[in-house]
Amino acid sequence: MPLPYYVSPEQMMQDKAEYAKKGIAKGRSIIAMEYADGVLMVADNPSVSLYKISEIYDSIAFSGAGKYSEFENLRKAGIRHADLKGYMYSREDVTARSLANGYSQTLGTIFSQEIKPLEVEILVAQVGESRETNELYRISFDGSIFDERGFAAIGGRAEALQVFLKERYKNGPPSLKDALALCVAALENVTNQKLPLEGLEIAVLDRGRTGRKFRRISPVESRQFLA
Amino acid sequence: MPLFPDNYGSSFFDYLAQQRPDLTPAAKGWTSAPGLSSSGFDEGRGSHVPPVAHGTTVLAVKYQGGVLIAGDRRATEGYQIAGRRMEKVFKIDDHSAMAIAGAAGPCIEMAKIFQTELEHYEKLEGVQLSCEGKANKLGQMIKANLPMVFQGLVVLPIYVGYDLKRSEGRIFKYDITGGRYEESDYHSIGSGGKDARNTIKEHFRKNLSEEEALQVALRALYNAAEEDVGTGGPDLVRGIYPTAKLVSLAGITDIDEQRIGTLYAALIDARKRGA
Numbered sequence: 001m002p003l004p005y006y007v008s009p010e011q012m013m014q015d016k017a018e019y020a021k022k023g024i025a026k027g028r029s030i031i032a033m034e035y036a037d038g039v040l041m042v043a044d045n046p047s048v049s050l051y052k053i054s055e056i057y058d059s060i061a062f063s064g065a066g067k068y069s070e071f072e073n074l075r076k077a078g079i080r081h082a083d084l085k086g087y088m089y090s091r092e093d094v095t096a097r098s099l100a101n102g103y104s105q106t107l108g109t110i111f112s113q114e115i116k117p118l119e120v121e122i123l124v125a126q127v128g129e130s131r132e133t134n135e136l137y138r139i140s141f142d143g144s145i146f147d148e149r150g151f152a153a154i155g156g157r158a159e160a161l162q163v164f165l166k167e168r169y170k171n172g173p174p175s176l177k178d179a180l181a182l183c184v185a186a187l188e189n190v191t192n193q194k195l196p197l198e199g200l201e202i203a204v205l206d207r208g209r210t211g212r213k214f215r216r217i218s219p220v221e222s223r224q225f226l227a
Numbered sequence: 228m229p230l231f232p233d234n235y236g237s238s239f240f241d242y243l244a245q246q247r248p249d250l251t252p253a254a255k256g257w258t259s260a261p262g263l264s265s266s267g268f269d270e271g272r273g274s275h276v277p278p279v280a281h282g283t284t285v286l287a288v289k290y291q292g293g294v295l296i297a298g299d300r301r302a303t304e305g306y307q308i309a310g311r312r313m314e315k316v317f318k319i320d321d322h323s324a325m326a327i328a329g330a331a332g333p334c335i336e337m338a339k340i341f342q343t344e345l346e347h348y349e350k351l352e353g354v355q356l357s358c359e360g361k362a363n364k365l366g367q368m369i370k371a372n373l374p375m376v377f378q379g380l381v382v383l384p385i386y387v388g389y390d391l392k393r394s395e396g397r398i399f400k401y402d403i404t405g406g407r408y409e410e411s412d413y414h415s416i417g418s419g420g421k422d423a424r425n426t427i428k429e430h431f432r433k434n435l436s437e438e439e440a441l442q443v444a445l446r447a448l449y450n451a452a453e454e455d456v457g458t459g460g461p462d463l464v465r466g467i468y469p470t471a472k473l474v475s476l477a478g479i480t481d482i483d484e485q486r487i488g489t490l491y492a493a494l495i496d497a498r499k500r501g502a
Contacts, residue, residue: 055350076351083239083347087339088250212346 016117020141023119024066029155031165031186032063032123032148034134035179038207039125042183044155044191045201053203055214057082057094059127061205065155066120066141074103074122096126100137100145108143117141121154127205127213131173157190164189176204177225184226197222239347240340240368252333252340252382253374282457284419284448285315285326287387287398288427289412290440293475294387294396297444298326299419299452300467301459311462316470318479320345323361323388324472328417329381333372337382341365358390362399362407370405385416389474396474419451419458426450437473441482444471445490461491 028044030052041063043052052071053063056078064071078099086094103122111117118141126135136148146152150169153161164186174182180202188195202217209215217225235242244251285298302310309331316326317338325341327334344364349355356364365386372382386399398410413431415423426447435443448469452460461468468491471482 049353051353054353079347079350080235080239080242083343083350084243084247087239087243087343088247 013112016111017142020111020117020119024121024141025156027065027067027156029153029157029161029187029190030063030065030123031151031153031161031183032125032136033151033165033169033179033183034131034136034149034173035176035204036131036173037176038127038213039134039136039205040176040179040183041123041125041203042180042187043201044187044195044199046199048198051201053201053216054079055203055212056099056124057086058091058211059205059213060094060096060099061125061203061214062122063125063154064120064122065158067118070118071120071122074106074118074120077106078103078124096124096135096137100124100135100139103139104143104145106143107139107141111142121158123152123154125205127207129207153186160190161186180222180225197226237348237351238364239344240364240371242347243340244371251371252336252380253372283315283328283417284415284423284451284455284458285328285385285417286415286420286423286427286444286447287326287385287410287413288431288435288440288444289396289398290435290437292396292437292477293389293473294398295437295440295444295471295473296324296326296385296387297448297469297471299448299459299469300462301457302331303457308459311459311465311467314470316472317342318472319361319386320349320355321478322355322391322474323358323386324474324479325365325384325386327382327384328420329383330379333375333380333382334384337368337372337384341368344368357392358388358397361388362386362397362409365399366401366405366407368405369401369403373404376403383416385414387474389476391476394476415447415451417451417458419448419455422454423447423451441471441487442490442494445469445487446494449491449494461488461495463491463495 030043032039032041041053041061043063045052054075056062062075062078064075081099081102082094107118120141122139124137128134136152138146138148138152138154151165168182197219202222204215204217205213206215282303287294287296296316298315300311300313302313316324318324319342325338327338345356345361369382381403383401388397390397398414400408400410400414413427427443430443449460452458468484468487473480
């Protein structure tokens, strides 16, 4: 019987991480940003039907970067988790924290146990009743979870976006218009090209809405905003 | 939260039945009927299908802008009044509503699952179900409840929706096996359903205005309450009135209690004068 090759755990993890990072680096980027009345999400996504940003529950939204089939599965799992919880207990008991934890567990388990890690990075955002209670989680391919403030970026150019936004996102949350302009500028900066509004997927969690706070913003509407 | 392989489809009801069958209305092991009984009379558990009679009157009437759906507020428990403020008309999503007759607990549960079902589908698929699709799904849920019917826990709804593709309101009625039938103008169910239907029949015509449809509906509920012990009329002492909702292109609109109160005051006044 041939002996299996020995690969040290360090080496194995490193290889997996490299593989996942490579996969994510190929993809486009997404930004989530707190604005005065909620949370804005902007994705560089030319498709009008294959969404990267999605509603999970009343005040919770999700976005995924990387491999579509993989984050789509995570998205669906999140909706099922949220709807079941909301049905079993109450709508107010569905929280981004528990969801982000679930995602972290899932991604962490897959990263350590499966041969192929998931090539995804995801964002879970929740709009609170006030600015202070907004929640923004970034979850990495290995299950590591980051609690972000102000803004968060995922995808191929996430680091460059972080740097760009860190310099410009100051003095508390901007208005929706300013936040949108900043997100578009950041995405254009890291891709070195002018992005048409039709090529952006934009959605908000609007604190002012009752019930389901998630709303998509069409290119027509975003053009009016930025005019 | 395990990583779900996508073999559940987009239905919350099916997901619930697979993952948490204990939470579905037809949960196994649930053998006795607690709480509110639907008809108030002995319904013969187990041996035969109980008579489909319920202490309720709910109705739907089409008008120019869509459908009006309304119901009384009484819940009965045997010969006792169990509740005077029961809400029997439920908003399901932005363009549909249902009204229910039957055992209170399972009825409310079914409305709640159905609300979650439609929202769940919309979120997973990115688009809403069609009006027809929603009506069919409700039929399947009623069918799944059939075992409970033999325990005396009947759930029977009227479902109304505004069909955005056809630009018209639609009314669906059901039987206990989940059979789905579309009504063209109006319908009413519950123990006072027949009385209400008779009244609507006399006053209905095509293209009623919103105000006229509301008057017909309230008159029908009033007459049903006069004839049927299971149906509550306007309670002038406590200020409790039947509830009504409009289902139209603009969405679901609750009709103000005060407006209903005023219409009833006029109706009762006319009756006193012998009109």
